[in-house]
Amino acid sequence: MTEMLRVLNLRKVFTIGGIFSRAKIIAVNDVSFEIKKAEIFTLAGESGCGKTTIAKILLGFEHPTGGIVEYKGRRIDNIKPNERFSLRKEIQAIFQNPFSTFNPLRKVDRYFFEALQNFGIAKEEREAEKIVREKLEAVGVAYEEFREKYPSEFSGGQLQRISIARALLTNPSLLIADEPVSMVDASLRMSIVNLFKDLRDRFGLSILYITHDLATAYYVSDRMAIMFRGEIVELGPAEKVLQEPKHPYTRLLRDSVPEPDPSKRWTSKVLLAEQEHEEYLRMGCKFAGRCPSAMEICKRESPIHYEVDGVRVKCFLYR
Template structure:
């Protein structure tokens, strides 16, 4: 039996210097000691949901190896992804595939789109001979509802945004990676194509066992996909659990406020359109983050919330929240305990 494959983030941190904050010796903490694991067994969809600027794309870039974090580790099957070489590196590049909002940037404008299929066919030996390669490409197009005649032989600028997205999905279908890292792939698509795209994503999990990290602003998208939902705020994961639980029975006061602020009748409501995001001050970003960052806005705030950062605490089976309403452990204490045991 094959060993499950695993992407593990441990205390991943990304800080940035530059801009106004540097002048006062501060830095922007985009991702703050984030830990989670994506496993191929069982395959599942995990949505990472959060407001604009909460650190979602930074996490995606780090997992894809495009950016080395300033702290923490990302491992693939136990090996640091930033130290992979040779065959291990090739395996990672094949097993973990990105899908971006509009993949225009990753198409080379001078080549026909066919090339992004032929290159992996040759590199990974997916098919022998032109006829078999073409059959493979056509099968992948069918899986995402694209007609080969509409796309093959064309240049990227000759395709619509929706077609470019589907071409990327067709490539994912052809490569059958263990993991998909999808950063806001549907936010620029109209409603009908969006639903089709999400259904293809669900199909990929069911038929081929692909595990997806699906990044979105949109709660209804996370709900539609099911699986697991992680809520991120100011670079920290504050809650995670089954999508249905997190969205219908949110535990963290931050998630509760977010969900309350999305008007019922509009399932397409984007959080950023609706929610007053309290501006992080330079002081908050540069000075003490050793506390709950929601303290200013929380109706349940206690003294402790200002002094130490809460650990992830059990709310119910398979559902955790970083909030002192559910226990007393601080982030530091729980980390020390994990190291000692």
């Protein structure tokens, strides 16, 4: 079986506000995708489109309102807390800010030795050190530079590499990286996403890369999905999606990436808050209000996904 993770019709509704003024926010709606073994799969989309909510559900930090998550063919969206522990070895996370991953008052190496002990991976110190050296080597950090140091003694890029090494300690099959380079210096971003490719190739790791940055997404992804207001609007091989975008929203995004400078991030936050909220609750296609190709049907009905040229597109243009 080449399928690592399967997400089917995932849905998450948050209720916000007080007792008398409750509002629903559909953070994730009908999201389906799978991640294969040794594949880098990317979820890309503007801030607020539901990426982190999906990551939290996959990691068991949030319960889905609906839908199914399967890991290696086994349902994990409804498992008990005590079963989570063994999964934690298999599915590891990397977060946006490495400085908030580590306590500033603790030496970073302590986290490594503690993890090896807690997961029962190393029985004695020499064995543990060997594993730590090996994982640091995989991310390009020397053990001698790493030991006995506090988080503040590293640069952001260096510390993010170290947090990737820490994620590797349990020999996971799947890494979930939520905006892992957005706080890293622009000049170092590519070298870190390069590391993901390296880990995929060397260890057969599957990686869910979450980003709002199309340049790194294009560079690193095998396949990718573009999200808009909680939904996947387009999914397919990364070159196809970004070189011949089919969904009008993907086109808009792609064209808003300033080229040729790949370090420029796409940060267009086009909408006002109320308008945004209205889009989440819209009846038909959520993009219809801004879509240059919108038709009558788009305002009434939500499109299904159409298969076009190896790409899945949620748009009536491809009916």
